[in-house]
Amino acid sequence: MPYKPIESYGVIGDMHSIALVGMDGSIDWCCLPHFDSPSIFAAILDSEKGGHFQIVATHEASFKQMYLPDTNVLLTRFLGADGVGEVCDFMPVHRDQSGNYKHGMHQIVRIVRAVRGKVHFRLTCRPAMDFARRPHKVILEAEGAIFDSDGVDVALLSPVPLELDEEGGVTAEFVVEEGQSVTFALRQAEDWTTSDGLLSQPIDGEEARSRTTQFWRSWISKSHYKGRWREMVNRSALVLKLLTFEPTGAIVAAATTSLPEELGGVRNWDYRYVWIRDAAFTLYAFLRLGFTDEAKQFMEWLRVRVSEQDGSSGPLQLMYGVDGRHDLPEVDLDHLDGYRGSRPVRVGNHARTQLQLDIYGELIDSVYIYDRHGTPISYDFWCDLRRMVDWVIDNWERPDEGVWEVRNGQRQFVYSKVQCWVALDRALRIADNRSFPLDRQRVLAARDRIYETIMEQGWDKxxxxxxxxxxxxxxxxxxxxxxxxxxxxxSDPRMQGTLDRTLEQLVSDSLVYRYELDKGDGVGDGLSGKEGTFSICTFWLVEALARAGRHSQARFIFEKMLTYANHLGLYSEQIGHSGEALGNFPQALTHLGLVSAAFYLNRVIGTEE
Structure with missing residues (x-):
C-alpha cells in the first residue's frame, strides 16, 4: 500500500479514540481503547507492517468523501461506470438512555451500500497490535473473526464469510445488490472480562448510524456562532469535540503520533496527550461557541492537576495523559519506517520534563474566562491558583524551553515572559472580581516588573x-x-512594527512560519532540517491584523487560509511548500485558531457592512 497524502484522510471517533479513513476506504490509523493507547492500525506510519482495515469497490472508480451534514459520520464513495458504492464509517458514542457516559465496547461501524448497480467489494483487515510489536492469532467464527493478542482481543463482526490471509489478517470478496447494504463492526472492549462476547452481540447498523447522527447534530446545534464562516467553524468545533476525552474532559493536541513536520526529517512527535497550553486555548473556543458543559468538565480536570504536588519543573507539567498520568516516556519505534520514511517514529514525549513558563499564563487566563463566562470557581481552587501565582513570581526570570519546545537548551523567551505577565494580570482580575484574598501589592509589582523587562530586553530598536x-x-x-x-x-507602534516585520520575514503567500529557524545565537531549535508554515500562527496573524484595524488584509489571509483545509475542512499542524499537510492530524490548536479568528473577524467586518 503506498502512502497517501496526510490531507487525504477523514476522521471518525467516539471521544475516546479516533480513526483515520483514507479516500480508498482504508483505515490506516486507530488506537484503542483511548487516544494514547497502543495502535491497532498504523499503516500511516509503516505501509507494510503497520496494519490497516480496508473496504473498497473493486471496479475502476473515482473516490469522494463527505461528512453527513453537521456530524462526524463519514461517507466514502466509489463512483464508476460499473456502479456506485459507499462506505459509511462512524464510531457510536457511549451514552445510556439518559444521555450519560457509559463504559462499554468501542466500535468502528462500517455500513457498505450499493447505490447504483451491483457493486463488488473487497475487505482486508490486518491489525498490527501495539504499533506492530505484539503478535496475535486469528480465530475465525461464524459471526466473524477474533484477533487475539495475549488476552487483548479485537473482533470483526462480519455478515459475509471471511478467509485467513498470510499476513495475520482476514479477507473477503462480496457483492452488494443495488439499494442493499451490509454492516461490519470492529470492536474492542474497555473491560477485558467482557471480550468473550465481542461477536455475540449483533448490531443494527442503520439504528446505530441514526443514533450517532442525532447525537452530533444535537450537539452542534447548540453552537452560538451564526457568522459567515459557519460551516468551517462548525467543522472545527466538531473536530475539537472529537479530540475531547469524554470520561475526564481532557483535550488532546492531535489524534496521531510522528506525522512529520518535514518529509524524511526528524521532527516527528507524539501529540496524543493533553498539553495545558493547547487545552486551555481550546477552552476559549468552547466558551465562545457556547459549549459550557465541555468547558466545565475540562475545568474540573484542570482543577485536579492544579491541586497536585509540585514536580521538578514546578506546580504544573506541560502535558499529561488523558487520564492525568504524568509519566509519558519517549520511545523510538525503530522497527517502523515512518510516514514516507520519516524516522524516528516516537511514542511518548520527552518534552513533558521541560520547563515552559507560558503554560501558567494560558491556564490562569482560561480560569479567568471560565470564572466570568462559565461558573465561578471555588475558594479551594483559588487557593491552588494563588500558590501557582507565588511560584510564577519566584521563577519568571528563569530561562525555559519556550512555547515551541526547543531541544537545544533553555533561553529567555519573550513569549514565556508575556504569559508570566498574563498569569499575574489575570490573577489580579480574578481576585478583584471575586474579592478573593491576594497579596495584591506583591503581585502587582511583579507584573509591572515583567512588563518593563519585556519592553526593554524583548524589543529590537x-x-x-x-x-x-x-x-x-x-x-x-x-x-x-x-x-x-x-x-x-x-494599534501601539511597537505592535504595528512587529506585524510589519512578521509580514516581511515570516510570511510566505499569506502562510506564517513560527520563527526564523537559522537566526539568533541559539541557531533555531537544535534540530536538523526545515519545516512547513505553522497553521495556528497564520490564524494569529489574521486576528492580530483585524484587531489592528487592517481588516481587508486580515480577511484576505483568512479566506486564503481556508483553501488549505482538506476536502473535509480538516487541518494538520503545518502546511508544506506545495500546500500539502504536514505534522499530526487533525490538530486542535489549528482548529481553535480558526474559531477565534472567525469570531473576531466576523464581528469587525459586520460593523462595516
Missing part, C-alpha cells in the same frame, strides 16, 4: 519589532498573541 529571545534579533510568530492577550494595544 533596529528591526522595530519584538523578538524571540532577550538580547537576540530573531523573530517569533508567537508574539502575534500579545494584543490577543491584552498585553499591548494592537
Amino acid at each position: 533596529e528591526r522595530n519589532t519584538f523578538v524571540q529571545v532577550f538580547g537576540e534579533n530573531a523573530l517569533d510568530a508567537s508574539n502575534l498573541v500579545m494584543p490577543l492577550m491584552r498585553f499591548i494595544a494592537p
Whole structure:
C-alpha cells in the first residue's frame, strides 16, 4: 500500500479514540481503547507492517468523501461506470438512555451500500497490535473473526464469510445488490472480562448510524456562532469535540503520533496527550461557541492537576495523559519506517520534563474566562491558583524551553515572559472580581516588573519589532498573541512594527512560519532540517491584523487560509511548500485558531457592512 497524502484522510471517533479513513476506504490509523493507547492500525506510519482495515469497490472508480451534514459520520464513495458504492464509517458514542457516559465496547461501524448497480467489494483487515510489536492469532467464527493478542482481543463482526490471509489478517470478496447494504463492526472492549462476547452481540447498523447522527447534530446545534464562516467553524468545533476525552474532559493536541513536520526529517512527535497550553486555548473556543458543559468538565480536570504536588519543573507539567498520568516516556519505534520514511517514529514525549513558563499564563487566563463566562470557581481552587501565582513570581526570570519546545537548551523567551505577565494580570482580575484574598501589592509589582523587562530586553530598536529571545534579533510568530492577550494595544507602534516585520520575514503567500529557524545565537531549535508554515500562527496573524484595524488584509489571509483545509475542512499542524499537510492530524490548536479568528473577524467586518 503506498502512502497517501496526510490531507487525504477523514476522521471518525467516539471521544475516546479516533480513526483515520483514507479516500480508498482504508483505515490506516486507530488506537484503542483511548487516544494514547497502543495502535491497532498504523499503516500511516509503516505501509507494510503497520496494519490497516480496508473496504473498497473493486471496479475502476473515482473516490469522494463527505461528512453527513453537521456530524462526524463519514461517507466514502466509489463512483464508476460499473456502479456506485459507499462506505459509511462512524464510531457510536457511549451514552445510556439518559444521555450519560457509559463504559462499554468501542466500535468502528462500517455500513457498505450499493447505490447504483451491483457493486463488488473487497475487505482486508490486518491489525498490527501495539504499533506492530505484539503478535496475535486469528480465530475465525461464524459471526466473524477474533484477533487475539495475549488476552487483548479485537473482533470483526462480519455478515459475509471471511478467509485467513498470510499476513495475520482476514479477507473477503462480496457483492452488494443495488439499494442493499451490509454492516461490519470492529470492536474492542474497555473491560477485558467482557471480550468473550465481542461477536455475540449483533448490531443494527442503520439504528446505530441514526443514533450517532442525532447525537452530533444535537450537539452542534447548540453552537452560538451564526457568522459567515459557519460551516468551517462548525467543522472545527466538531473536530475539537472529537479530540475531547469524554470520561475526564481532557483535550488532546492531535489524534496521531510522528506525522512529520518535514518529509524524511526528524521532527516527528507524539501529540496524543493533553498539553495545558493547547487545552486551555481550546477552552476559549468552547466558551465562545457556547459549549459550557465541555468547558466545565475540562475545568474540573484542570482543577485536579492544579491541586497536585509540585514536580521538578514546578506546580504544573506541560502535558499529561488523558487520564492525568504524568509519566509519558519517549520511545523510538525503530522497527517502523515512518510516514514516507520519516524516522524516528516516537511514542511518548520527552518534552513533558521541560520547563515552559507560558503554560501558567494560558491556564490562569482560561480560569479567568471560565470564572466570568462559565461558573465561578471555588475558594479551594483559588487557593491552588494563588500558590501557582507565588511560584510564577519566584521563577519568571528563569530561562525555559519556550512555547515551541526547543531541544537545544533553555533561553529567555519573550513569549514565556508575556504569559508570566498574563498569569499575574489575570490573577489580579480574578481576585478583584471575586474579592478573593491576594497579596495584591506583591503581585502587582511583579507584573509591572515583567512588563518593563519585556519592553526593554524583548524589543529590537533596529528591526522595530519584538523578538524571540532577550538580547537576540530573531523573530517569533508567537508574539502575534500579545494584543490577543491584552498585553499591548494592537494599534501601539511597537505592535504595528512587529506585524510589519512578521509580514516581511515570516510570511510566505499569506502562510506564517513560527520563527526564523537559522537566526539568533541559539541557531533555531537544535534540530536538523526545515519545516512547513505553522497553521495556528497564520490564524494569529489574521486576528492580530483585524484587531489592528487592517481588516481587508486580515480577511484576505483568512479566506486564503481556508483553501488549505482538506476536502473535509480538516487541518494538520503545518502546511508544506506545495500546500500539502504536514505534522499530526487533525490538530486542535489549528482548529481553535480558526474559531477565534472567525469570531473576531466576523464581528469587525459586520460593523462595516
